[in-house]
Amino acid sequence: MLRRRLFAYTVMFVAGIAAGYLMFESHKYLLAPLLMISVSLGTAKAKFNSENNLKERKKLLAFIILGFIVFTLKYIDFNSPIYSGDIKTDPLSQRKIEGIIINIVEEENRVVLVVKESRLKHIGKIRVTFYGDLNFLNDISIERPTELLGSEVQCYGKLREPTGADNPNCFNYRTYLRSKGIRYTLSAKYISVISNEAGVYWKYKRRIMQSREKFLDNFNEENEIRGFIKGVIFGDKTDIDEETLEEFSVNSTGHILAVSGLHVGFLFTLLNLITGKRKSFGITLIIFIILVVYGEMTLWSASTVRAVIMLTVGMFSMYVKRPFDLLSAVSFSAMTILIWNPYQLFVTGFQLSFLALLGISFLSKPVSYFVGDSIAAPLAVQIAVAPLTAFTFNRFNPLSLFINIPVIFVSSLLVPISIIALALENLAGNSPIILIEITKGISELIIKMNHKLAMGGLYALDTIGISSALLITGYLLIFIVSSEWMRVMIMRDNKKEMFRGLAYIIFPILVLNIALFDVFSDDEIVFVSVGQGDCVHIKAENNHALIDGGGNRFYNVGKKILKPYLLKAGVGNLDVALITHPHTDHYLGIIELSEVYSIGKIIFPEAYKKGCNSKDDWFTEIDFINVKEKVVLSENIEIQPIWPVYNKSADLLLNDPNENNMVYIINYNGIKIMMTGDILESDELDMLEYYRGTDVLKCDVLKVAHHGSKSSTNDSFLDEVSPKIAVIQVGLNNMYGHPSQETIQKLEDRNIQIYRTDLNGAIGLDIRKDRVIIDKMR
Numbered sequence: 001m002l003r004r005r006l007f008a009y010t011v012m013f014v015a016g017i018a019a020g021y022l023m024f025e026s027h028k029y030l031l032a033p034l035l036m037i038s039v040s041l042g043t044a045k046a047k048f049n050s051e052n053n054l055k056e057r058k059k060l061l062a063f064i065i066l067g068f069i070v071f072t073l074k075y076i077d078f079n080s081p082i083y084s085g086d087i088k089t090d091p092l093s094q095r096k097i098e099g100i101i102i103n104i105v106e107e108e109n110r111v112v113l114v115v116k117e118s119r120l121k122h123i124g125k126i127r128v129t130f131y132g133d134l135n136f137l138n139d140i141s142i143e144r145p146t147e148l149l150g151s152e153v154q155c156y157g158k159l160r161e162p163t164g165a166d167n168p169n170c171f172n173y174r175t176y177l178r179s180k181g182i183r184y185t186l187s188a189k190y191i192s193v194i195s196n197e198a199g200v201y202w203k204y205k206r207r208i209m210q211s212r213e214k215f216l217d218n219f220n221e222e223n224e225i226r227g228f229i230k231g232v233i234f235g236d237k238t239d240i241d242e243e244t245l246e247e248f249s250v251n252s253t254g255h256i257l258a259v260s261g262l263h264v265g266f267l268f269t270l271l272n273l274i275t276g277k278r279k280s281f282g283i284t285l286i287i288f289i290i291l292v293v294y295g296e297m298t299l300w301s302a303s304t305v306r307a308v309i310m311l312t313v314g315m316f317s318m319y320v321k322r323p324f325d326l327l328s329a330v331s332f333s334a335m336t337i338l339i340w341n342p343y344q345l346f347v348t349g350f351q352l353s354f355l356a357l358l359g360i361s362f363l364s365k366p367v368s369y370f371v372g373d374s375i376a377a378p379l380a381v382q383i384a385v386a387p388l389t390a391f392t393f394n395r396f397n398p399l400s401l402f403i404n405i406p407v408i409f410v411s412s413l414l415v416p417i418s419i420i421a422l423a424l425e426n427l428a429g430n431s432p433i434i435l436i437e438i439t440k441g442i443s444e445l446i447i448k449m450n451h452k453l454a455m456g457g458l459y460a461l462d463t464i465g466i467s468s469a470l471l472i473t474g475y476l477l478i479f480i481v482s483s484e485w486m487r488v489m490i491m492r493d494n495k496k497e498m499f500r501g502l503a504y505i506i507f508p509i510l511v512l513n514i515a516l517f518d519v520f521s522d523d524e525i526v527f528v529s530v531g532q533g534d535c536v537h538i539k540a541e542n543n544h545a546l547i548d549g550g551g552n553r554f555y556n557v558g559k560k561i562l563k564p565y566l567l568k569a570g571v572g573n574l575d576v577a578l579i580t581h582p583h584t585d586h587y588l589g590i591i592e593l594s595e596v597y598s599i600g601k602i603i604f605p606e607a608y609k610k611g612c613n614s615k616d617d618w619f620t621e622i623d624f625i626n627v628k629e630k631v632v633l634s635e636n637i638e639i640q641p642i643w644p645v646y647n648k649s650a651d652l653l654l655n656d657p658n659e660n661n662m663v664y665i666i667n668y669n670g671i672k673i674m675m676t677g678d679i680l681e682s683d684e685l686d687m688l689e690y691y692r693g694t695d696v697l698k699c700d701v702l703k704v705a706h707h708g709s710k711s712s713t714n715d716s717f718l719d720e721v722s723p724k725i726a727v728i729q730v731g732l733n734n735m736y737g738h739p740s741q742e743t744i745q746k747l748e749d750r751n752i753q754i755y756r757t758d759l760n761g762a763i764g765l766d767i768r769k770d771r772v773i774i775d776k777m778r
Contacts, residue, residue: 012067017345035511094158105238123184124181124182148193154192154194227240330354355388360380391466414439421436468516527729531555534707540634544566549593551590558595577603579603581662603624638666639664663675679706679712702727725752725772727755
C-alpha cells in the first residue's frame with residue numbers, strides 16, 4: 001500500500017531520468033529502455049490507498065516516461081547546433097565570445113566568470129577562467145568583483161567542450177558543469193569590458209551580492225574566520241584553506257559548510273516570530289521574497305533551492321489547511337529541481353541533500369526504537385549519507401557521528417546568530433559589534449574543535465570502491481525495509497505480500513547492475529589518464545603495480561588523481577611502483593601518492609642511484625633495478641627492464657637533462673606491452689642494434705614514447721616492434737603540441753590501432769588467451 005503518491009511519482013520520474021542518462025550520456029541504447037520496462041513491471045502490482053489502482057499505475061508509467069522525456073529535451077538543448085546569425089557555425093572554432101557576466105568569483109590567482117553568450121545562438125552559459133587579477137577592466141573602477149555582474153564583456157581565447165570522466169568511476173566534469181547549465185569552457189587570454197551598465201535585474205543582483213560582501217567585511221582582519229563564515233552562511237568554500245577543508249572532510253562534518261534546511265528553516269522561524277499569527281497573503285509574500293533574497297546570496301545551491309521550495313510548500317499547506325508531510329514536500333522539491341535541470345540528479349551535492357531528508361523520513365522512526373527520539377533524526381541523517389559519502393570520497397570515519405554531535409550543536413548556535421547579524425547589516429546598515437564578536441568566537445571554537453577532533457586523520461579510513469549499482473541496490477533495500485509499508489506488513493504478519501513486494505524489484509536491480517557494470521574492472525592493464533604524463537596500472541590477481549605516475553608542479557596528481565582512481569578500482573595498496581626516469585610528468589605522482597597511500601616498494605632505474613642518496617626523505621625508501629633483474633607479480637606475469645643495458649652515466653643526478661630512460665616490457669600471459677617512457681630516437685636505434693636478431697622488441701602493445709613527440713618513434717624501431725595497438729599518454733590541449741602529426745601518420749601508415757588518453761580517457765586492456773580487447777572511457 002503506497003500512501004504517499006507524490007513520492008512514488010518522483011521515484012518513477014527519477015528512474016526515467018536515469019534511463020535517459022544511460023541512453024544519451026552512457027550510450028547504453030538497449031539497457032536504457034530495458035531499465036524503464038523493468039521498473040514499470042516492478043510497480044505493476046503496486047497497491048495504492050485508492051479505489052482505482054489501475055489509474056494510479058498508469059500515472060506511474062506516465063511519470064517514468066516524463067522523466068525520460070525531460071532528460072532527452074535537456075540533452076538535445078545541450079547538443080543543439082550553434083548559429084552565428086542564421087549561419088550554422090562550429091563553436092570550437094571560435095576565438096572570442098561576447099555576453100553578460102552572470103557570476104564572478106575572484107580566487108587566489110585567477111578570476112572565474114560565467115558568461116551568457118549573446119552573439120551565438122543556443123550556446124548558453126560559458127565558464128571563463130582568466131589567470132590574473134581584475135586588471136582587464138581598463139578605465140572602469142570597482143571595489144568588488146560583484147560590481148561587474150550584468151556587465152557586457154568580450155573574452156578572447158579558445159572555446160572548449162568539457163569532457164566526461166577521464167578514469168573509471170571518477171569525477172565527471174562535463175556532468176557537473178551541465179548541472180549548472182554550462183555547456184562550454186574558455187581559458188581567456190584577454191577580457192574586455194564593453195559596458196558596465198546594468199538593467200534593473202542586474203542592479204538588484206549587484207546590490208544583494210554587495211550586501212553579502214559588506215557583511216563579510218566585518219571579518220576581514222581574520223581571513224580564516226572570514227572564509228569559514230562565508231562557507232557556513234553562504235555555502236561558498238572558495239576562501240577556506242585546503243588544510244581546514246581536509247579536516248572537515250576527515251571528520252565528515254563538511255556538511256556544515258553548505259547551506260541547508262537549518263539556515264532557511266531558522267530564517268523562516270524568525271520571520272514567523274516577527275509576524276506572529278498575522279498570516280495574511282501580503283506577509284506570506286514578504287516572507288517568500290526574503291527567502292528568495294537569501295537564496296540569491298547563496299547562489300542557489302541545490303540544498304538552498306530544496307529548502308526554499310519545501311518551506312513554500314509548508315506555507316501553502318497552511319492556507320489550504322492540509323497537514324505538512326515531509327516526504328511529500330521532499331518529493332515535490334526534488335521533482336521541481338529535476339524538471340528545471342535533470343543533470344542535478346548526478347551531482348553529489350544534490351544526492352547528499354536529499355538523502356539526508358530521506359533518512360529523516362524513513363529511518364528516524366526505526367532508529368528511535370534504539371536511541372530514543374532526541375538523537376534519532378541526526379543519527380538517521382548520518383546513516384543515510386554515510387554510504388554515499390564513503391562511495392564518493394573513499395573515506396569513512398567511524399567516529400563521525402560522535403564528532404558531528406558537538407559540531408552540529410555549536411553550528412546550530414552560529415547559524416541563527418550570523419543570520420540575525422546579516423539581517424541587521426542589511427536593514428540597519430551595520431551589525432552590532434557584540435553579534436560580530438560572538439560570531440567570530442563561535443567560528444573560532446568550531447574550527448579549533450574540528451581540528452582537535454580530526455586527530456591528524458588517525459581514525460579516517462580509506463574505503464575501497466564498490467559498484468554504483470551495488471550502492472543503489474543497498475539504498476533501495478534500506479528504504480524499503482524501513483518504510484511505512486514494511487512496518488504495516490510486519491504488523492499484519494503478511495509475509496507473502498512482503499516477499500512479493502521485494503521480488504518485484506529483483507528484475508530492475510538486475511538490469512541496473514548490468515547497465516552500470518564497470519568494464520574496466522575486468523581489465524588487466526589500465527593506462528590511467530593523468531594529463532600530460534604517463535601511468536599504467538598492472539593487475540595480477542591480488543598484486544598491483546604502477547609504472548610511472550604522471551605529475552604536475554601545480555597539481556597534486558598522486559593525491560587527487562591516482563589515489564581516487566586506485567581506491568575506486570578496489571585497490572587498497574600497491575605492491576610496487578616503477579619509474580622510467582625522474583622527470584616530473586613520470587615520477588612526481590608516485591612520490592605524492594606514497595605520502596597518502598600504501599606502496600610496498602618504489603623502484604628507480606639504477607643509473608640514478610647516486611642522485612637518490614640525497615636530501616628528501618622518500619629517497620631512503622626506494623629500490624633500484626637494472627636489466628639483469630625483473631619484477632615478478634605472479635605466475636606468467638612479470639615486468640622486465642630491457643634498456644639501458646649499461647649505465648651511460650652511473651652518477652646521474654635527478655635534475656640531469658640526460659633522461660637515461662628505462663624501458664620496461666610487461667609480459668602478461670604471453671601478451672607483451674612495451675613501456676617506453678620518454679625514450680629518444682637515438683636510444684631506439686641503439687636498442688635496435690643491441691637486440692638485432694632477437695624477438696625481444698616484438699610487442700603486441702606499444703606505449704608510444706615521449707607522448708607522441710616527433711623526437712621519438714623511429715620508423716625502423718616501429719617496424720621491429722610491430723605492435724597491433726599503440727597507446728599515447730598525453731594531456732588534452734597540452735602546450736607542447738603532443739602528439740605530433742608525423743608520429744600519428746607513421747602509426748596510421750602501418751594500420752596500428754591508435755588510442756589516446758587526451759581523446760579516449762583511460763584505456764583498458766582486457767587480455768584474453770591470444771587477443772586483447774580495448775576498453776576506453778570515451
